[in-house]
Amino acid sequence: MATILVVDDEMGIRALLSEILADEGHTIELAENAAQARGVRERLRPDLVLLDIWMPDVDGVTLLKEWGATGLLNMPVIMMSGHGTIDTAVEATKFGAVAFLEKPITLQKLLRAVEQALQRPAAPAPAPAPLLRTLTLPVEPPRTLVMPLAEPVIHGSVLAGAHPQVHAAVGHGHDGLLPPEQSFDLDRPLREARDAFEKSYFEFHLARENGSMTRVAEKTGLERTHLYRKLKQLGVDLNRGKRNSLA
Incomplete structure (x- = not known):
């Protein structure tokens, strides 16, 4: 089964999601803020991350962007929010999220989203930046x-x-x-x-x-x-x- 990181500042949400996903046979890692989530991500590469958007220190979308910019977004991420909007969901998917769950999250939607995310092919490791070369191109007519x-x-x-x-x-x-x-x-x-x-x-x-x-x-x-x-x-x-x- 999969290793899933749950990032949410609400202890009740973390406990509920942990219990449900553990019953499905998954290994669960918990974080209550972006700093703890970074620490877990440094120790291991989870198979999936459930990431809350509204957190007190660093919001989930900012953390998602950070992982993408540093080459650490090589696992699927499902965003969660109780105050989300369509614009928020669209922004999250632009920066690499695979799904968006609105709180309160129903059991069926949670399990379906987790199953679909885990079936996605693994993201390839980021390629090294190519060397820049200056090319002189001939002027072409319209x-x-x-x-x-x-x-x-x-x-x-x-x-x-x-x-x-x-x-x-x-x-x-x-x-x-x-x-x-x-x-x-x-x-x-x-x-x-x-x-x-x-x-x-x-x-x-x-x-x-x-x-x-x-x-x-x-x-x-x-x-x-x-x-x-x-x-x-x-x-x-x-x-x-x-x-x-x-x-």
């Missing part, structure tokens, strides 16, 4: 990639000294109701650039499917619940496609 109508068409060029941008022109099928041409500034942090692209991507599919969350989920390969959370996180207007279809 290039245009042409794709079929009603699909994103990327027009891009990066010249020496030029401000890098990508322009995405979307074909106006479906009575011209699809989103207009979009410009993406590449001279910005990766997360901001990715969020801007993802927002345009989902707005395109919402418009094309007339606001149908079911069809957008099928097209994008996401579950409806995850898709809804993603759209809310990106600030996508969920009624945009529906309004367009009635215009």
